[in-house]
Amino acid sequence: MKFYIRTFGCQMNVNDSEKMAGILKTLGYELAQDWTEADVILVNTCSVREKPDQKVLSALGEFKKIKKQNPNAIIGVCGCLAQRAGYEILQKAPFIDMVFGTTNIHHLPKLLQEAKEGNKAVEILEEIDSSEFELDQYPTVRENKYTAFVTVIRGCDKKCTYCIVPTTRGKERSRRIGDILREIQFLVEDGVKEIHLIGQNVTAYGKDLGDVKFYELLYAVADIKGVERIRFTTGHPRDLDEETIKAMADIPQVCEALHLPIQAGSDKILQAMDRGYTQKEYLHKIELLKKYIPDIALSTDIIVGFPGETYEDYLETIKVLKEVEYDQVFAFKYSPRPGTPAADMPMAETPETLSKWLNDLINMQKDITFKKNLAYENKVVEVLVEEQKEDGQYVGRTRTNKLVHFYGRDNLLGEIVDVKIEKVNRFSLEGVLN
Incomplete structure (x- = not known):
């Protein structure tokens, strides 16, 4: 059994999605690399602006296709938009199986079981405990x-x-x-x-x-x-x-x-x-x-x-x-x-x-x-190495949150290294291991 989570919005939504992934892992689910192979799809929504609302509805229209190849697949909507307009979303997309708000993410196991039994699992709590x-x-x-x-x-x-x-x-x-x-x-x-x-x-x-x-x-x-x-x-x-x-x-x-x-x-x-x-x-x-x-x-x-x-x-x-x-x-x-x-x-x-x-x-x-x-040109900066691309290039961030691309020796992931900046771009920096 596999799950897929699409996240819209801020770091809080990202962290909520990480927690939901943790819940699903404890229930025996594995992360799907693509939504087309998922048994559970969750859309974690944002409601700060109108554009994310529209993106959510567009994504749901795409995810609806999963029902044709996997009729037992469960689609859930959660997060801020669900908290504000969950019942309205359910009317616009009646194929959804679960809708839950921001304050009851921890009830996901119960809601998932309810949806598996063929019921609409809807829980949007107004009161917080x-x-x-x-x-x-x-x-x-x-x-x-x-x-x-x-x-x-x-x-x-x-x-x-x-x-x-x-x-x-x-x-x-x-x-x-x-x-x-x-x-x-x-x-x-x-x-x-x-x-x-x-x-x-x-x-x-x-x-x-x-x-x-x-x-x-x-x-x-x-x-x-x-x-x-x-x-x-x-x-x-x-x-x-x-x-x-x-x-x-x-x-x-x-x-x-x-x-x-x-x-x-x-x-x-x-x-x-x-x-x-x-x-x-x-x-x-x-x-x-x-x-x-x-x-x-x-x-x-x-x-x-x-x-x-x-x-x-x-x-x-x-x-x-x-x-x-x-x-x-x-x-x-x-x-x-x-x-x-x-x-x-x-x-x-x-x-x-x-x-x-x-x-x-x-x-x-x-x-x-x-x-x-x-101002970073020719300077040596401290970089936390977070990623390595297919061509071997490393990607990390400075303490000032600047994105840095560089090449270096093997096994640098997770290390904090000094990088000399040789090229400055509008949104990133490039350098060499110092």
Whole structure:
């Protein structure tokens, strides 16, 4: 019996898929190399923007074909879109056998058995209970042997007017630090070198527990022998405090890279988004990061064309882009999400205008990214080797999260090596083993 999982969305969805793969492994299933040979197909969905919704429905239309060659095959939809609109998906694609939300992934064995018995297995829980942490007891099945995501907090308490996450993921729930450290210890023993702490709002970790702070978690993870690198994603700017920034600078394993979403540069738009900070306050956090970690590589999220955004507001975002000089930017045109306050707000510009703004911003950022990459030319960087291609070329990442391609001696997978950068590309670096 084989399974196949298609994942849409963020690192949290990736980690959820890794956990579901672990559950299926414990039930005796093996990973299928292609969906056409699977007995169970799971589609783990995202609902942050409209485009992933459309991709999910398109994928389901393709996966439906499995029923012709294998009538007993089971197709399931889970994740954020399932949490928000599971019954609607079932109406649009009645051939689906399972639908379950983000808070009851750990019920997959029961749901799978129900579907095998010929029933529609639907479970979308509105209430969250502590049993969801049972999910963390299952092993993960990872594509990357040397880097692992570790969920430390689920949900978000912020009320950003454009965001569906609090609806699909619920309020913030932090895992107990002992459980997190035990999982990391297991991962290290399994050969993992880099731990990536994740959450919808990872820097809010511990606030609901009251007896531990996020920076204390960083120190605790660093104390585990064998942890050579630590990253974390994604934090809200309001929850990034100076203590955490100092810890990042103080702990050798914490990488010099951070994703800090600004979303917009205009104070008017930030207020309409209910982000809880001004441009000045955000830039102060950036200033602190650069003060304590001079070589830090920064990335961000930007929404172009939020309701009410004018060209003057857009220029405030461009101002931040130029001032911060991010290494990477994830920019998208505003996509209204059903049930969010912003969905009822009037737009100020036409879709054509917003598309032009977005393209201009992306092109500007491409130049900034290339400029940042040029600084690596002829430098020796530390690379964690994660992959080897068929032609023998190795692929890895620097501490600043730059992708590096190089050739070297045999058996370098999982090693941390020094590479001299000889060629700079817009989105990657090339070098030789030093």
